Amino acid sequence: MTRLSINTPRLISEINQLATFSDAPAPAVTRILYSDQDQAARVWLRQRILDAGLTMREDALGNLFARLIGSDPTLPAVGTGSHIDAIPHSGKYDGVVGVLGGLEAIRALQEAGIKPKRSIELVMFTAEEPTRFGIGCLGSRAMAGTLKPAELLAMTDSDGANLDDLRKGAGFTQSLDTVQLSPETYSSFIELHIEQGPRLERDKLQIGIVTSIAAPATLRVVLHGDGGHAGATLMPGRRDALVAASEIVQDVERAAHESGSPDAVATVGLLQVHPGAVNSIPSKVTLEIDIRDTRLDSRDGMVDRVLAKIEEVCERRKIGRDVEVLNRDDPCQSGPHIIKAAESVTQELGYSYKKLVSRAYHDTLFMAQLCPTAMIFVPSENGYSHRPEEYTTDEEIARGVEVLALTMAKLANE
Numbered sequence: 001m002t003r004l005s006i007n008t009p010r011l012i013s014e015i016n017q018l019a020t021f022s023d024a025p026a027p028a029v030t031r032i033l034y035s036d037q038d039q040a041a042r043v044w045l046r047q048r049i050l051d052a053g054l055t056m057r058e059d060a061l062g063n064l065f066a067r068l069i070g071s072d073p074t075l076p077a078v079g080t081g082s083h084i085d086a087i088p089h090s091g092k093y094d095g096v097v098g099v100l101g102g103l104e105a106i107r108a109l110q111e112a113g114i115k116p117k118r119s120i121e122l123v124m125f126t127a128e129e130p131t132r133f134g135i136g137c138l139g140s141r142a143m144a145g146t147l148k149p150a151e152l153l154a155m156t157d158s159d160g161a162n163l164d165d166l167r168k169g170a171g172f173t174q175s176l177d178t179v180q181l182s183p184e185t186y187s188s189f190i191e192l193h194i195e196q197g198p199r200l201e202r203d204k205l206q207i208g209i210v211t212s213i214a215a216p217a218t219l220r221v222v223l224h225g226d227g228g229h230a231g232a233t234l235m236p237g238r239r240d241a242l243v244a245a246s247e248i249v250q251d252v253e254r255a256a257h258e259s260g261s262p263d264a265v266a267t268v269g270l271l272q273v274h275p276g277a278v279n280s281i282p283s284k285v286t287l288e289i290d291i292r293d294t295r296l297d298s299r300d301g302m303v304d305r306v307l308a309k310i311e312e313v314c315e316r317r318k319i320g321r322d323v324e325v326l327n328r329d330d331p332c333q334s335g336p337h338i339i340k341a342a343e344s345v346t347q348e349l350g351y352s353y354k355k356l357v358s359r360a361y362h363d364t365l366f367m368a369q370l371c372p373t374a375m376i377f378v379p380s381e382n383g384y385s386h387r388p389e390e391y392t393t394d395e396e397i398a399r400g401v402e403v404l405a406l407t408m409a410k411l412a413n414e
């Protein structure tokens with residue numbers, strides 16, 4: 001098999017440049033959808049894509065598509081890509097390795113003089129992270145048609161700004177009806193990503209081939225109690241929203257521990273207390289709850305248990321509540337044919353690998369509703385992710401890019 005030359009210094013320098021578009025000081029990265037830093041990062045990325053001579057388009061949400069035109073452009077393309085938004089105080093590799101690594105994979109194919117039959121398209125998905133609108137994979141959900149234009153129009157961020165105004169302000173003014181893609185767009189989709197967990201490093205393996213993605217669910221709960229003076233209001237009859245929340249937080253953790261499933265995880269990652277003063281009884285608390293499992297029955301069991309607990313606590317404590325299930329997604333299975341292609345490329349390159357489940361979600365979860373998909377993982381040092389210490393070595397990233405490029409070349413010639 002032809003070995004590809006990956007320009008690792010160029011790629012790593014680009015990863016480092018992209019990390020400078022951040023609202024948090026290095027080494028942390030914070031890049032929130034449609035923020036000034038996100039906009040500046042997009043300007044920078046567009047230039048890299050144009051420099052590579054790719055055909056570029058952006059849709060009404062800011063999903064960006066960069067295409068290497070194949071010798072038969074009428075055929076469905078091979079897709080790759082990931083995201084460049086970063087949750088608060090995150091690292092520089094999550095998502096970015098799939099976008100800049102995907103770009104590097106395409107440039108490596110171009111520079112090797114490989115002309116694929118199908119076009120190969122890099123996608124930079126808008127807002128894989130749920131930071132701004134509470135729901136992850138905003139761009140890919142809309143592309144797959146899981147999130148409809150009417151639902152997008154109704155979405156607001158935590159400051160009450162609406163998505164429609166924000167995306168138009170960012171320059172994405174077309175009709176939202178144009179975001180959904182036809183299932184004819186891609187013949188296959190393959191995403192490169194850091195593992196975000198410790199399995200590859202622990203087993204001293206170079207490549208992971210993802211066979212399925214765990215099923216995520218997100219709940220947003222607003223508890224309404226009664227506020228007042230922390231000194232002057234005696235304890236009998238208090239309706240403290242934070243104490244109610246604390247019971248719920250404890251039960252979320254127990255739900256995962258007691259589920260009996262080894263892959264069950266449940267987290268309260270956000271808790272906002274109003275009015276948030278030491279001498280004031282909390283009158284309102286917002287919680288966001290993240291619940292996942294590779295098994296749908298177990299994930300749904302945890303969600304139902306937590307919903308029941310919220311009712312029980314609120315009834316007992318006379319707390320009002322607004323409970324929203326923001327998403328309750330199914331897991332996805334990778335396409336056997338793409339797994340096989342990635343596996344044979346990895347074997348031919350002589351890289352060590354294993355097949356594994358992705359416990360984190362990715363845009364691939366929604367691309368799987370459009371075409372067969374798979375993912376390639378590279379190791380994460382200490383399994384760290386969603387924190388500034390996230391790290392994957394240059395060589396590990398380059399291996400992932402090489403496997404991605406040659407797998408795409410294989411799929412693009414079918």
Ligand code: GLV
Pocket residue numbers: 128129136359360361362
């Ligand atoms: C994606 O960032 C996830 O939360 O899995």
Ligand code: MN
Pocket residue numbers: 087094129386
């Ligand atoms: Mn992430």
Ligand code: MN
Pocket residue numbers: 083094095128193362
């Ligand atoms: Mn990611």
